[in-house]
Amino acid sequence: MNEQNAPATYQLPPQMSTVAAEVDWLYYFIYWLSVVLFVAIVGAMIYWAIKYRERPGHKAEPTGHNLPLELAWTIAPIFILVFLFHKGFQGYLDMTIAPPNAIEIRVNAKQWSWEFVYPNGGSSDKLHVPVHKPVKLVMASADVLHSFFVPALRIKRDVVPGMYTTVWFEATQTGKDDIACAEYCGGRSEGPGGELPYEPTNDPDNPYVSGQMTGHWAMHSRVYVELQEDFDKFVKSIGDKCDAYRSEGKICPGEVAAAEGQKLSVSKGCVACHTTTGMRLVGPSWKDIWGKEESTDKGDVLVDENYIRESILAPQAKIVTGFQAVMPTFSGQISDPEIDELIAYIKSLK
Amino acid sequence: MANVSEVVAGAPGSNGDHAHPHPDFLQHHFDTPAQQFAAAKLGMWVFIATEILMFGGLFCAYAIWRALEPDVFDQAHHFLNKILGATNTVVLLFSSLTAALAVRSAQLGKRTQTSIYLVVTIACACVFLVVKYFEYSHKIHLGLLPGHCFGHPGFSGAIQSGEETGTCLRIHADQPGGSPEWVRAVDEDGHVQLLSPRANMFFALYFVMTGLHGLHVLIGMTVLGWVLVKNIQGKFSTKYFTPVDLGALYWHLVDLVWIYLFPLLYLVGKPE
Amino acid sequence: MASDRSHAHAPVDDGAVHAHISKAQFYWAIFGLLVVLTIITVKVSYYDFGSLNIVVALLIATIKASLVAAFFMHLRHDNLFNTIAFLSAFLFLSLFILLTYDDLGRRGQIDNDYGGTIQLDTGLAAPGGLPATSATANEASGEAAPRSAGGKGGGAEKKE
C-alpha cells in the first residue's frame, strides 16, 4: 500500500494486523481452488473443442445420461462451500468482537474528513495506535454513509449516520498505512468562486491538500502504528493543554487556547471550507474576520464570541452574504471549551 | 419438417382446427375462448401477486418499525378512529360483494343487473374516499402530517419556517442541542398525548400505506367505470365476460389490502 | 405441469369457457361472515392480550382475506396455479420481512456499541440522527423511551 512496506504478495497489501494472516490464508486458499477449477473446466472445454471439432467423417455421439456424475458435481461442492463459510464466518467474528481490554478510540466521519478522538479527549486527523495492543474504534458519521477501510489491517466497516458502528484490530508491526473511505459519499468541484483547482501531491501523508476539489476519494487519512511510548507521547501532546489550567481553576492563556483551536480547526475539518489566508473557499476566510461587521441575510452583525458560537452550533441562523447555507451543525459534536479555543484561534488570526 | 410440424385436423391448437368457430372476441393467437380466458385469469393473478409485493415493501417497513418502537406505535395509533376505520372496512367489503355479484350476473348474461352492481361498487368506493378525506384532514389539523412539518397544526409550521426550504422538523433538530418538536394533541379517546418526534414514523407509514391504497381505489374505480361502459354497450355475454371478471378481481385486491391495513393501523396496540 | 392446457379447457374440453357460478345467497352469506369478523376484530381490540394483540388481529384479518380470495375471487374453483401465484407473493413477502428483521431487530445484541443509536456511557445520540434529547425528554414526559439505550437491539429485546 505505501512506500515503506511494499505489498506482501502480488495480490495483497502488507499484513499489519492479527487477522491479516488468517484472511490472506483463506484468500489464497480460494485463489488456488479457483485456479484448479478454472484450469479443469476451461482446459477440458478447449481440449474437447479441438479434439471433437467438426470435420468430415466425424459425427457427434448422442448425449447419454450419467446420474452419478451429475450428483457428484452437485453434492461435492457443498462440502467446500460449507468449509469456506465456516472459515469466513470465524474470521469475521474475530474481527468483529473486540476484546474487553481494547483501547477505545472514537472516529467521527464527515464529508470529507476523519477525526480520531483519544481517551484523553485529544483529537487528531490522523490515526495513531500502539503496536501489539487491541484497539477498538467506535465510529459515527455526521452526514452520509462512509466506510472506514485500512487495507493493511484487512478491516472495513461502514460509518452510518444516526448509528454507532465498531471495528477493532491489533497491529502486529510498527509502520504506516492509508485510511480510505470505501462507501461513496459524494464530492465537490465548485467553490463560491467557481470551479476549484485540483492537483494531487505525491506526499503519502497528504496526497490531497485542502482548498481543492474534494470528495469521496479525498477522504484520505493515515494510520501510524507506533511503539507504546511514542503513542503515549503523541496522546499527551494532543491532550487539551487548556484542561490543565481549567483543572486548577485558572483561565487558559489566549495563546495556549489559540494553539488548541488551531488543532481543532484541522481535526474538526473546518479548514476544508475556511482558510486562514484570506483565500475564499466555501465558507468565509477567518483571516481578519474577528471584530468585523459582516453583512448577513439577517442584516449586519459584529463577529464576536456570540456570533461565532452561533455559527458553529446553528450555522443556518445567519448566512454571510454571498455564501451558501451549506455548513452542518456541530451541536453535540463540540464542547463549550473547544468552542472557546476555536474563538481564541480566530481572534489570533487578526 | 416431417415430425416437427404436421397438420392434424382437430388437434387442439392446430390452425387447421375447425372444431369450433372463432368469435370476434377471440384474439388471433388463441385457439379457444377457454384458452384465452385461462390466460387472462393467470395474467391477472400474476399481476395481483406483483401488487401484493409492492404493498409488501410498506408492510415490511411497518413490521420493522413497529417491532423497534412498539411504544411509539402504540401511543400514536390512538389518534386513528376505530369506528371510522371499521365503517370503511364494511363499505369496502360490501363493494367487494357487489363486485362479485356483478361477475355472477355477467356470467349469467344479465346485463342490466351487472350494470347496477357495478354502479353500487363504484358508489361504495366514493363513500370510502370521502371518509378517508375526513380522517386525513383531521390528522393534518392536529399537525400529524408526517415529514418536514410534523407537529405543526395545519401546515402553520411550514409558514413559520417558510423561508427555509420548509423543513420545520430538521430546523428544530439543528438548533443548539435542540430536539424536534414534541406534539401535544388530543387523541380519539379524548386523552391529551405528548407525541415523541419518533411518532413521525407511524404517521409516515399511515399516510403512505393508506395513500397508496387510496390511489388503488381510484384506479379500481376507473377500471370498473370502463367495464361498466363496455357492459352498457353490450360487449359482454355468457361466453365472454373476462373484463368484468378481471375488473372485479382487481377490486377484491383493493379490499384485501384494506383488510390488513385496518387492524395493523387502527387496532394494534394496548387499549386505553 | 403440462396439464395447464387441459386446465384451460376444463371441465369439458370443447374450448368454451366454463366458469363455476355460485348462488347469490352464497355471496351474501360470505359477506355476512366478513362483517361479523370485522365486528369481532374491533371488539377484541378493546382487550389487551399484550404481545398477542397483533397475532389475534392478523389471524382474523387472514381469515377474512382467505374468504374473499377463495369465494369472491373464485380461487376455490379456479386453476390451481393461480392460487400458487397468489400465495407465492406472500411467501416471498414473508422472506423479505423475516430476513430484514434479522438485521434491524437484532443489532447491538452482541456489542452494544455496534448498531446502537445511543452511547451507553455518555448517553449521546449518534450524530446525524435524531438528537438524544428526544429520548430523554420522552422519559420526562412520563412515557417509556421510544428506544432504550440499547438502540434498535434494545427495542427488539424489549419486544422478545
Place this chain on the structure above:
Amino acid sequence: MAAIDIPVVGGHPAGAGDPHANYLEARHGLASWALTVDHKRIGLMYLTAVSTAFLAGGIFALLVRLELFSRGRTIVDAETYNRFFTLHGAIMVFLFIIPSVPAALGNFFLPIMLGAKDVAFPRLNLLSFYLWLIGASIVLSSIVLGTVDTGWTFYTPYSVQTANSVISMTLGVFVLGFSSILTGLNFLVTVHTLRAPGVTWTRMPLFVWGMYATALIQVLATPVLAITLLLLCAERFFGIGIFDPKLGGDPVLFQHFFWFYSHPAVYIMIVPGMAIESELIATFSRRAIFGSFAIAMSSIALAILGFLVWGHHMFVAGMSEFATMLFSALTFLVAIPSGVKVFNWTATMYKGSIVWASPMLYAMAFIFLFTIGGLTGLFLGTLSVDVHLTDTYFVVAHFHYVMMGGTVIAFLGGLLYWWPKMTGKMHDEFKAKVGFVFVFIGFNLTFMSQFIMGSRGMPRRYYDYLPQFEPFHRASTIGSWILAVGLFTTAYTLLEALWRGKRAPRNPWGSAGYEWMTDTPPCVANFHETPIITRGPYDYHLATPEELNTGWDELEAESKKG
C-alpha cells in the same frame, strides 16, 4: 418447409397482414411498426432501443475510464465524474441489461420456440415497449435536469441530501420497472397457456426455461423496487423519514429494500445469458445438452435462491452479526446451480462435433469469463475475505465478469446466432470472429487489472487514486479501448449483413431447435400451421436430415439458376 396452405383461422390483429407472409414484408410504413402487436417486430424495436442504450452507457464507461487514465484531473472535474459513473451504471443496468435478452431476443423467439403465434398479451407487449421509451426518456432527462451523482444504488441519506435530479431518475426507473414487469408477466402466461401440442415442460427449450425463470424474478422482485423508489421520492418531497436518520429513519433499511430487488435483478440479468448459452452449446456441439433437465431446474433454483441472498451486498454496512452470518451461508448455495450449469455445458462438448462458428466462440468465451466471474464470487461470499474486498475494484471486476463477460457476451453470441433468422441475412463470419478477438482481449485486459488493484485496496467510485495504482488504471483504460474496437466491429458486421449479407436459408447453422423449423425470416403467424412437436429441441439423433439440412446448397443452386 412444406407450406400446406390452410388459412390461419381466427381474427388477425388489424394490420398484422397475411399470416403466411414474411413478417418483415407483410406490411410497410412507420405505423406498421409503431402500432404492431407482432412479438417479432416488437422484439426488433426493443433490440434497437436497448442497443442504443448500450451505446450510451458504453460512452459513459469510456469517459470514466479515460478520466482514470492518469492521476489528477484528466478530462472532467470530480462532480462530473460522479455523474458519469452514475449514468453508466443506471443506463447499463436499467435501460440495457435488464431488458436486453428477454425483451429483445426473448420477445422474438420465446413464442416461436413454443410453437405459438404470439405472446399471450400482444398489446401489453407493445405497451411495455412504450413504457420503456417513456422511462428511458425520463432517465435521460435527468441529464438535462442536473444529473444524478448518487451512484446507481441511490443510497440514502446521500440521495436525500444531494442537490441533483434524483427524482426524475428514480421516477424513470420506476416506469422502466413496469415495462419489465409486463414483459415477465407476458412470458409467464405465454409459457403456461400457449405451448403448442407436444411442447411438454420437459421438451421446452432451455432458452424458454431461462426466460421463464427470469420472468418469475421480474414479476416477484420488481414491485419492491417500485415501492422503494416511491418511498425515496416521498423522502425527498416530504421528508417522511423512513430512510432518513435525521428524522429517525434508517439508511441501512433502504439498502435492504434496494437489494431485495437488485440482487434478484442480478439473476434477471445473468439467467437469460445462461439461457442463450445452452442453445449455442447444443447447436454447435450437434448434441443434446448434457443433463438438460438439471440446467432447467438450476435456472429455477437460481431464480428462487436469488431472493435469499441480497444481504451479501451489505456485509460491512452495519448489519447485525446474525443477519450477516445467515446471508453469507445462503449466498454459498447460489454457487451450486451455477456450477451445475457450467459443468453440464462443458460436458456437452465431450464427444460432440464442435463447430467453430462465431456464436460458438462467444459461447466458449462465456464459459471462460463466467467461470472467472463465478469463482471470484467465492471470495466475496466468504465473510472475512469480503470485508477486505467489498467496495473495492475487486467487486467492480467481479460483477463485470458476470454481467458483461456473462450476459453481454452471450447476448452478442445470441445476436450472431439468430441474426439470420431475424433478418433473413447472413453476416460475414470472418469479421464477426475478428470482432470477437478484440472483445475478448480487451475485456480481460480491462477487468483483470481491476481484480489486482481491488485486492490491493483500491476502493470503488474514486475520482482520483494513489500513485501505486496508476499502472493498473492505465492498463484497464487501454483495455477499454480495445474492447470498444471489438464491439464496434461486431456492430458493423451485423449491420453490414442487412444490406450486403447474402440471403440466409431456413437453418443456416444446421440446428435441431424448433425456431429453425420455420421460414427465414418467419411468417407473421410464426408457423404456417401450428406444429405438433414430437421430439426435444436438441434431439439431433431423432431429427430428420431434412430438418438438419442447412439449405445452403439449395440457395447455391437457386442463385446458379437465377
